Amino acid sequence: MQDRVRRLNQVPPHEGPIVYWMIREQRAHDNWALLYAQHIAIQRKQPLYVVFCCRTDLDKYLGTTRMLDWMLRGLEEVSQELEKHHINFTFLLGDPPTEVKKFCTHISAGEVVVDFFPLRPYTTWHQEISQTELYAVTQVDAHNIVPCWVASTKQEFAARTIRPKITRLLPNYLLAFPKLNEHPFPAPESHTNWKTVHSKIKVDTSVPALTWIEPGAQAALDQLKTFVSQRLPAYAEDRNDPNKQALSLLSPYLHFGQIAPQRVAFEVSQNVNHTKNSESFLEELIIRRELSDNYCFYNSQYDSFAGLPNWAQETLDAHRADERTIHYTVEEFETAHTHDEIWNAAQQEMLQTGKMHGYMRMYWVKKILEWTKDPEEAQKTALHLNDTYSIDGRDPNGYVGVAWSIGGLHDRPWFERPIFGTIRFMSASGLHKKFNTAAYVTKWQTLTLD
DNA sequence: ATCGGCTCGCGCAA
DNA sequence: TGCGCGAAGCCGAT
Numbered sequence: 001m002q003d004r005v006r007r008l009n010q011v012p013p014h015e016g017p018i019v020y021w022m023i024r025e026q027r028a029h030d031n032w033a034l035l036y037a038q039h040i041a042i043q044r045k046q047p048l049y050v051v052f053c054c055r056t057d058l059d060k061y062l063g064t065t066r067m068l069d070w071m072l073r074g075l076e077e078v079s080q081e082l083e084k085h086h087i088n089f090t091f092l093l094g095d096p097p098t099e100v101k102k103f104c105t106h107i108s109a110g111e112v113v114v115d116f117f118p119l120r121p122y123t124t125w126h127q128e129i130s131q132t133e134l135y136a137v138t139q140v141d142a143h144n145i146v147p148c149w150v151a152s153t154k155q156e157f158a159a160r161t162i163r164p165k166i167t168r169l170l171p172n173y174l175l176a177f178p179k180l181n182e183h184p185f186p187a188p189e190s191h192t193n194w195k196t197v198h199s200k201i202k203v204d205t206s207v208p209a210l211t212w213i214e215p216g217a218q219a220a221l222d223q224l225k226t227f228v229s230q231r232l233p234a235y236a237e238d239r240n241d242p243n244k245q246a247l248s249l250l251s252p253y254l255h256f257g258q259i260a261p262q263r264v265a266f267e268v269s270q271n272v273n274h275t276k277n278s279e280s281f282l283e284e285l286i287i288r289r290e291l292s293d294n295y296c297f298y299n300s301q302y303d304s305f306a307g308l309p310n311w312a313q314e315t316l317d318a319h320r321a322d323e324r325t326i327h328y329t330v331e332e333f334e335t336a337h338t339h340d341e342i343w344n345a346a347q348q349e350m351l352q353t354g355k356m357h358g359y360m361r362m363y364w365v366k367k368i369l370e371w372t373k374d375p376e377e378a379q380k381t382a383l384h385l386n387d388t389y390s391i392d393g394r395d396p397n398g399y400v401g402v403a404w405s406i407g408g409l410h411d412r413p414w415f416e417r418p419i420f421g422t423i424r425f426m427s428a429s430g431l432h433k434k435f436n437t438a439a440y441v442t443k444w445q446t447l448t449l450d
Numbered sequence: 451a452t453c454g455g456c457t458c459g460c461g462c463a464a
Numbered sequence: 465t466g467c468g469c470g471a472a473g474c475c476g477a478t
Contacts, residue, residue, distance in 0.1 A: 157460055160470055240472065288471070311458055362472065404471070412470055415456035422457060424473060
């Protein structure tokens with residue numbers, strides 16, 4: 001466990017309750033950050049608090065009903081589980097670092113544990129909470145199976161450069177989780193009024209909650225079970241066909257930390273015969289996901305043009321003046337009003353379900369590059385739409401997916417083209433060869449009056 | 451249906 | 465310093 005843990009300030013731990021500030025890992029079980037916090041709390045005979053803080057003006061940060069409903073229902077389950085284990089769960093409203101600092105000072109915390117989320121808003125919050133003399137702040141990578149800073153000490157160039165590093169270390173980490181204990185040093189209980197919380201947080205209500213899939217840790221485990229028994233057997237063959245139900249559907253749970261990647265990988269590697277299907281799935285789940293964290297952790301410009309590899313920036317620069325014969329506004333993209341019915345179907349899939357099939361995501365982003373005035377606007381548009389409508393938006397996987405599609409990240413150059421330069425191109429004719437595009441369009445097209 | 455060429459640079463072997 | 469090879473492709477030739 002020790003190499004999952006790093007100190008964020010130099011304040012020595014002292015007498016006082018232990019606080020786990022939960023951000024990314026929204027689950028009670030299989031959570032290394034909580035397990036570590038409980039471990040030191042028991043060692044020091046201290047009560048344990050888990051605190052979650054949410055702004056009330058989420059509408060200013062692309063917050064939607066879809067995302068808030070998913071998150072709060074998951075957290076309600078977390079609070080019930082923690083209560084069963086005599087661990088205090090406190091929901092705070094307001095500016096997160098300010099409110100969490102206030103809380104920690106108020107209860108005279110001896111040490112504060114945070115989880116690991118390599119995106120700027122959260123790294124900034126972690127810096128802010130660490131700037132104190134009052135309590136030690138410790139970070140635990142509870143997301144990656146091989147901790148991000150252990151897997152590699154630099155930004156990796158491609159999957160093939162990080163793969164051997166992770167594969168070599170994996171046997172040391174792909175193990176069963178210890179159980180969360182009933183905490184022997186109780187804290188005062190606090191009860192969250194979830195209806196009040198929901199009503200106090202302002203969000204964009206035009207993006208409705210999802211009804212076809214249930215949030216939460218129990219639902220995640222159920223989904224994993226169904227995936228392993230029903231969809232994994234055809235995963236390798238069918239995963240790139242958007243008409244087939246072959247994918248795990250776990251990314252919403254993984255994004256909100258409602259299930260641990262290590263749990264998913266452990267169950268698949270323990271209980272499934274080693275086949276091309278499990279290999280193909282574990283490559284996605286472990287290598288590609290940890291490569292995304294690696295990029296965001298070591299490249300603070302993960303969401304901008306300047307973060308792209310040099311060869312990609314150069315080739316896109318050389319094609320800035322290329323004529324864009326088709327150009328759409330954000331609104332036209334957003335409402336699925338392009339000339340390309342396959343692209344519109346993908347956009348509709350995301351609008352309606354909060355998810356877009358993995359294969360279509362690549363095509364969808366590459367077409368935004370083709371139909372937008374410059375790569376910066378294309379990247380901004382793709383991220384804006386993904387972060388607003390996808391339930392797994394604002395995730396390192398999303399930033400890497402967009403950078404791969406628009407800016408050759410973790411990819412190689414291909415042959416020269418207008419607009420794209422040597423960035424890999426994708427065309428509708430390629431999609432026709434791979435799956436029944438007409439069926440996909442029919443499935444997602446909606447009646448429009450114009 | 452299958453194949454080669456397109457094009458760059460990392461990382462390892464030498 | 466040379467060389468193999470790579471995160472999901474395209475296109476034209478055979």
